[in-house]
Amino acid sequence: MKVITRSSVLILLAICLPVLSSAGVFMSTDVPRGIRDHQTTTSTLTVPPMVIQDVNVLITTLYHSWMADLVMWITSPQGTTVALYSYYGGSANNMLNTIFDDSATLHISQGWPPFGGSYRPDAPLSAFIGENAGGVWTLYIRDDASWDSGTLEAWGLEINGEVIPEPATLVLVGAGLAAVALLRRRAA
Ligand SMILES: [Ca+2]
Ligand SMILES: [Ca+2]
Numbered sequence: 001m002k003v004i005t006r007s008s009v010l011i012l013l014a015i016c017l018p019v020l021s022s023a024g025v026f027m028s029t030d031v032p033r034g035i036r037d038h039q040t041t042t043s044t045l046t047v048p049p050m051v052i053q054d055v056n057v058l059i060t061t062l063y064h065s066w067m068a069d070l071v072m073w074i075t076s077p078q079g080t081t082v083a084l085y086s087y088y089g090g091s092a093n094n095m096l097n098t099i100f101d102d103s104a105t106l107h108i109s110q111g112w113p114p115f116g117g118s119y120r121p122d123a124p125l126s127a128f129i130g131e132n133a134g135g136v137w138t139l140y141i142r143d144d145a146s147w148d149s150g151t152l153e154a155w156g157l158e159i160n161g162e163v164i165p166e167p168a169t170l171v172l173v174g175a176g177l178a179a180v181a182l183l184r185r186r187a188a
Pocket of ligand 2: 036037038069143144145146147148149
């Protein structure tokens with residue numbers, strides 16, 4: 001007689017779960033946001049639950065003259081903060097189609113406005129690995145100098161992760177495995 005055990009269910013789940021990996025780009029919908037002298041601009045976006053394997057930050061369109069006014073950082077739903085950018089680019093303008101990626105060859109300090117392409121941020125985004133991505137992410141942009149201001153028009157996150165199954169999914173998988181075991185018992 002074959003009996004399905006708790007441990008065999010867990011082993012089967014461990015085999016099945018890595019298949020449920022997910023990759024997605026999540027764009028903020030609360031833009032445009034003004035970037036004003038001596039103020040901190042925030043913008044948020046919401047991500048579904050998944051265990052983070054990699055995060056890249058996409059600053060798609062940010063208009064600002066004299067980019068050296070700015071400092072940027074990002075905070076995860078779990079409250080982890082990673083510094084992205086600090087006072088680079090001198091008097092030159094804008095950040096367009098910029099990807100902050102730990103895997104980039106160049107550090108952001110080696111780029112020049114409008115910073116098109118991939119750059120490593122000030123601190124590694126790997127700080128987010130293993131966290132649950134689910135919830136509200138916040139991008140902060142502080143303008144520390146007078147005269148030049150701008151707007152954040154578009155930004156997002158590119159996240160690779162493993163989907164966290166809903167409890168209902170686990171119940172269904174468990175029920176399916178039990179049914180298979182029952183059929184095998186009847187066939188035996
Ligand atoms: Ca990356
Ligand atoms: Ca300014």
